Amino acid sequence: MEAVAAVFLFAAALLSAVEGSPVTLTLERAFPSNHGVELSQLRARDSLRHRRMLQSTNYVVDFPVKGIFDPSQVGLYYTKVKMGTPPREFYVQIDTGSDVLWVSCGSCNGCPQTSGLQIQLNYFDPRSSSTSSLISCSDRRCRNGVQSSDASCSGQNNQCIYTFQYGDGSGTSGYYVSDLMHFASIFEGTLTTNSSASVVFGCSIQQTGDLTKSDRAVDGIFGFGQQGMSVISQLSSQGIAPRVFSHCLKGDNSGGGVLVLGEIVEPNIVYTPLVPSQPHYNLYLQSISVNGQFLQIDPAVFSTSSNRGTIVDSGTTLSYLAEEAYTTFVNAITAAIPQSVRSVLSRGNQCYLITTSSNVDIFPQVSLNFAGGASLVLRPLDYLIQQNYIGEGSVWCVGFQKIPGQSVTILGDLVLKDKIFVYDVAGQRIGWTNYDCSLPVNVSASAGRGRSEFVDAGELGGSTSLCDGPYTLIRTLLLALFMHITLIL
DSSP states (O other): OOOTTEEOOOOEEOOOOOTTOOEEEEEEESSOOOSOOOHHHHHHHHHHHHHHSOOOOOOOOOOOOOSOOOTTSOEEEEEEEEETTTTEEEEEEEETTOOOEEEEEEEEESOOSOOTTSOOOOOBOGGGOTTOEEOBTTSHHHHHHHHTTSOEEETTTTEEEEEEEOTTSOEEEEEEEEEEEEEEEEETTEEEEEEEEEEEEEEEEEEEGGGGOSTTOOSEEEEOOSSTTSHHHHHHHTTSSOSEEEEEEOOSTTOOEEEEESEEEOTTOEEEEBOTTOSSOEEOEEEEEETTEEOOOOGGGGOOBTTEEEEEOTTOSSEEEOHHHHHHHHHHHHHHSOTTSEEEEETTEEEEEEETTOOGGGSOOEEEEEGGGOEEEEOGGGTEEEEEEETTEEEEEEOEEEOTTOEEEEEOHHHHTTEEEEEETTTTEEEEEEOOTTSOOEEESSTTSSOOOOOBGGGSOOOSSSSOOOOOOOSSOEEEOEEEEEEEO
């Protein structure tokens, strides 16, 4: 649920009910990054994230992105959505590990009153919206939510309710309402901001644990999962947005990136199938190679079951290998480096001291090999993190970690940056390619099916804050959810 390491949270002033629209989102980091954050601190933040993951004719738009990406800093992404009539704005954290959009409601017990993120918190009141309605147990959407464990029924008042409890002790409960989510659409270069669609979302009346704290408080959570209660599934079923989204996160000090409801189109993207019937984005990892040499790891280590598997999670800062594979992986990297590099242990982490005259390119190339022949090639900066300087040298540590007693592999922002990633939920596949995320991207709403419309991401001017701004689009038809995403450290 919580975007601990840099969880996708997007800021959306959502846009138009044109059929099947892709949507691009802007990523910002609110504060400058620093080197030197201890890996133990990052692991602790990621562990909270992992415990809080819930078990359970198209058009395009894009935004320029500001902010700094640095895996040595822990952040969260949030977005702004407009709900109800008249529209009211809410800042919500984006979470790829859950399905439901929920916001705090006026009668909430334990909801924070202020936020350290310098944002104004709001509360949704169904009685103040002329288009709001409660969801009953007999509603088809509630029955679907019960099947996916995202909803339950109150026998007392026939009301569709939910209770989400997370492993770190935090939780939320409330009831479901249906109301308008407001969009803006672009059609042949003209921006239209008066479109909307009806969606079901949660009205939180109780929060516990970390959700009650004010330091990083937001108005709610925007679940981006695959189940029917997710907003992306609801918009897709109404023909408003495709069941595909993409992102490209910049890894240099300028940071930022692009998040798009739609398919980023690049000729070099390779795809691998998703493991079906999983609550998260699980892939079939088959092997790992270092400098072209396959490591002696039993493929069964990466197989998917109730307590193991390989997950793509943009909400995790570092990356994690199944415990059975970790030592072999680290030993292979150590064996491949020149003798001039000193191998050291720092707080239990495998690190290396290199001189200022050297750079990390002396480290080997790593390849994660997936089903369908797709390989995710990692440069040294995709698996190493700079910790500090010692004299005339610098200390770099392996950013891949292990979760003691766990056989799960999690691919976090450490390896996702500087690449286009496409989550084709409809086609049940994920694709990627290396890319300079400061460049424009082409986006299609068709997810590889039929006619596609393309747009240069750089052609659309946009604001660099969470405020709405004027936009012009030069090419073709577009529909989009405009989302300004802020990465908070």
